Amino acid sequence: MLALDTATPAVTAGVVELLPEQPPRLLAQRVTVNAKAHGELLTPHLREAMAEAGHRLSELDAIVVGSGPGPFTGLRVGLATAAALGQALNRPVYPVPTPDAIALDAVALGTHTGTPLLVATDARRKEVYWAAYDAAGRRTDGPHVDRPADVLPKLPPVTHAAGEGARIYAETFALPVVDATYPSPTSLVAAAADELLSGARPAALTPLYLRRPDAVEPAGRKRVTK
Amino acid sequence: MTDRLILGIESSCDETGVGIVRLGPDGALELLADEVASSVEEHARFGGVVPEVASRAHLEAMVPTMRRAVEQAGIALSDIHSVAVTAGPGLAGALLVGVAAAKAYAAALDKPLYGVNHLAGHVAADTLQHGPLPKRCVALLVSGGHSQLLLVEGLADRITEIGSTVDDAAGEAYDKVARLLDLPYPGGPPIDRLAKQGNGCAIAFPRGLTGPRDSKYDFSFSGLKTSVARWVEKQERAGEEIPLADVAASFQEAVADVLTAKAIRACKDLGVDTLVISGGVAANSRLSGLAAERCAAAGIGLRVPKPRLCTDNGAMIAALGAHLVAAGAKPSPMDLSTVPGLPVGTVQIR
Ligand SMILES: [Zn+2]
Numbered sequence: 001m002l003a004l005d006t007a008t009p010a011v012t013a014g015v016v017e018l019l020p021e022q023p024p025r026l027l028a029q030r031v032t033v034n035a036k037a038h039g040e041l042l043t044p045h046l047r048e049a050m051a052e053a054g055h056r057l058s059e060l061d062a063i064v065v066g067s068g069p070g071p072f073t074g075l076r077v078g079l080a081t082a083a084a085l086g087q088a089l090n091r092p093v094y095p096v097p098t099p100d101a102i103a104l105d106a107v108a109l110g111t112h113t114g115t116p117l118l119v120a121t122d123a124r125r126k127e128v129y130w131a132a133y134d135a136a137g138r139r140t141d142g143p144h145v146d147r148p149a150d151v152l153p154k155l156p157p158v159t160h161a162a163g164e165g166a167r168i169y170a171e172t173f174a175l176p177v178v179d180a181t182y183p184s185p186t187s188l189v190a191a192a193a194d195e196l197l198s199g200a201r202p203a204a205l206t207p208l209y210l211r212r213p214d215a216v217e218p219a220g221r222k223r224v225t226k
Numbered sequence: 227m228t229d230r231l232i233l234g235i236e237s238s239c240d241e242t243g244v245g246i247v248r249l250g251p252d253g254a255l256e257l258l259a260d261e262v263a264s265s266v267e268e269h270a271r272f273g274g275v276v277p278e279v280a281s282r283a284h285l286e287a288m289v290p291t292m293r294r295a296v297e298q299a300g301i302a303l304s305d306i307h308s309v310a311v312t313a314g315p316g317l318a319g320a321l322l323v324g325v326a327a328a329k330a331y332a333a334a335l336d337k338p339l340y341g342v343n344h345l346a347g348h349v350a351a352d353t354l355q356h357g358p359l360p361k362r363c364v365a366l367l368v369s370g371g372h373s374q375l376l377l378v379e380g381l382a383d384r385i386t387e388i389g390s391t392v393d394d395a396a397g398e399a400y401d402k403v404a405r406l407l408d409l410p411y412p413g414g415p416p417i418d419r420l421a422k423q424g425n426g427c428a429i430a431f432p433r434g435l436t437g438p439r440d441s442k443y444d445f446s447f448s449g450l451k452t453s454v455a456r457w458v459e460k461q462e463r464a465g466e467e468i469p470l471a472d473v474a475a476s477f478q479e480a481v482a483d484v485l486t487a488k489a490i491r492a493c494k495d496l497g498v499d500t501l502v503i504s505g506g507v508a509a510n511s512r513l514s515g516l517a518a519e520r521c522a523a524a525g526i527g528l529r530v531p532k533p534r535l536c537t538d539n540g541a542m543i544a545a546l547g548a549h550l551v552a553a554g555a556k557p558s559p560m561d562l563s564t565v566p567g568l569p570v571g572t573v574q575i576r
Contacts, residue, residue, distance in 0.1 A: 038322075038326075039322045040561045040562070057336075073322060077323075080284075080330070083285075083288065084292075087331075207285070213276055
């Protein structure tokens with residue numbers, strides 16, 4: 001499996017082995033945290049990871065890609081890359097909500113076993129993308145986009161938080177922040193494991209934008225002069 | 227050497243284009259596929275291209291457009307020899323989708339990638355219809371996004387900008403005047419239609435930057451647009467009917483007059499005997515008509531590709547890619563960046 005994510009400042013590419021009844025195993029990965037480099041680095045990263053894993057792209061069985069939510073420009077790089085790879089290699093591409101993978105990373109840390117969790121990523125403009133998870137890392141609410149202070153009244157009871165948004169707005173959330181900031185390739189694959197193993201038909205590769213484009217319709221005819 | 231198939235991907239503005247060109251052993255180009263998905267209708271109510279709307283549309287359209295192009299060409303993606311993609315100039319978010327996809331296609335197929343200049347692509351488009359360019363020619367690129375005069379001395383490496391617009395692109399002026407006249411977006415086709423029923427000499431709109439001390443090859447359309455607006459408002463205030471067809475024809479005449487006069491002057495000054503006109507506005511009937519008249523009078527050969535090749539498409543990028551491959555250019559690196567302000571002198575990002 002090839003796992004890609006560009007919904008956070010991390011440019012993530014990893015090669016993961018997935019066998020039935022076993023947790024996904026990381027073979028190689030390349031991750032660079034640079035919110036401006038998704039377009040440049042994602043393909044070089046995935047090629048290097050494949051080379052280190054000792055496989056050719058044509059040997060892949062499937063591709064898993066984080067579908068966001070994330071700041072739009074970077075988010076689209078992962079999806080465009082995954083879609084084109086899937087088409088050229090004739091392999092299925094499975095979208096996974098990015099916070100689902102971060103939640104599984106948080107659960108895997110084992111520091112807060114058995115209690116629910118908030119995942120918040122940076123949505124810029126002083127907002128966060130957020131979702132709530134149960135103790136097993138299953139999503140119970142979200143993803144939504146809100147100002148951190150507006151999340152609190154909507155938030156189901158949780159005991160800890162993960163993701164970069166949780167870190168940036170730690171004061172507002174007043175929750176212990178665990179060390180799961182960006183989605184790992186293994187958790188991206190884990191989040192899609194059931195579909196991958198059953199060979200289910202992948203969902204449409206639609207990014208979770210959560211926001212409408214900023215655009216205003218002009219009111220009436222435009223006056224050029226005063 | 228056998229035939230080589232070059233894939234071209236374009237996403238710099240509101241068209242998602244995929245083209246496939248066959249490069250023969252003798253350097254001849256044959257267009258096998260030219261598929262375009264446009265988001266122009268989604269932008270119409272905003273009166274101009276909304277970058278985020280365009281970027282979203284590119285992502286949705288990329289794979290289906292590729293599928294149609296491959297079917298149209300009757301090939302398999304694995305038959306592709308090289309992948310060319312617009313790396314700039316254009317809208318940052320829009321370019322990024324095409325380049326990300328192009329890198330993935332190149333990586334998956336294990337083929338070289340060429341990140342190329344959109345403007346040079348417009349010139350290369352003409353070679354798909356009219357064959358190789360002469361050693362030297364002048365190109366006039368006019369569209370909603372660009373208005374440029376170029377000296378082309380080699381498609382693969384020697385393109386020099388000799389003039390450009392100092393404010394609006396010609397197509398932008400069309401869009402703005404169309405809105406003023408309550409015509410739909412994009413403004414080019416409706417103004418062209420309306421102008422055919424009007425008199426281009428009815429109103430003497432100004433010709434920007436044509437004074438003796440003005441820059442010889444640069445354009446300015448902002449003053450023209452303002453002048454049209456003033457004229458229309460003056461009529462309205464006086465309670466007069468607006469002669470829409472005459473306004474459209476006179477505006478169009480001013481645009482075509484300046485563009486062709488400067489292009490022909492550049493040809494004469496530089497001792498060039500061929501003028502290429504490309505870009506969306508090249509389809510304008512008055513521009514091509516007046517250019518044909520004036521080129522004939524000046525003994526200059528005029529090349530205008532058919533409208534389908536003039537507007538943004540993947541075929542022009544595939545054509546430029548083919549010229550680069552034929553010239554033995556080295557591929558671009560896989561960590562290639564998009565360059566929204568890429569100057570036309572940079573034909574390929576190396
Ligand atoms: Zn163009």
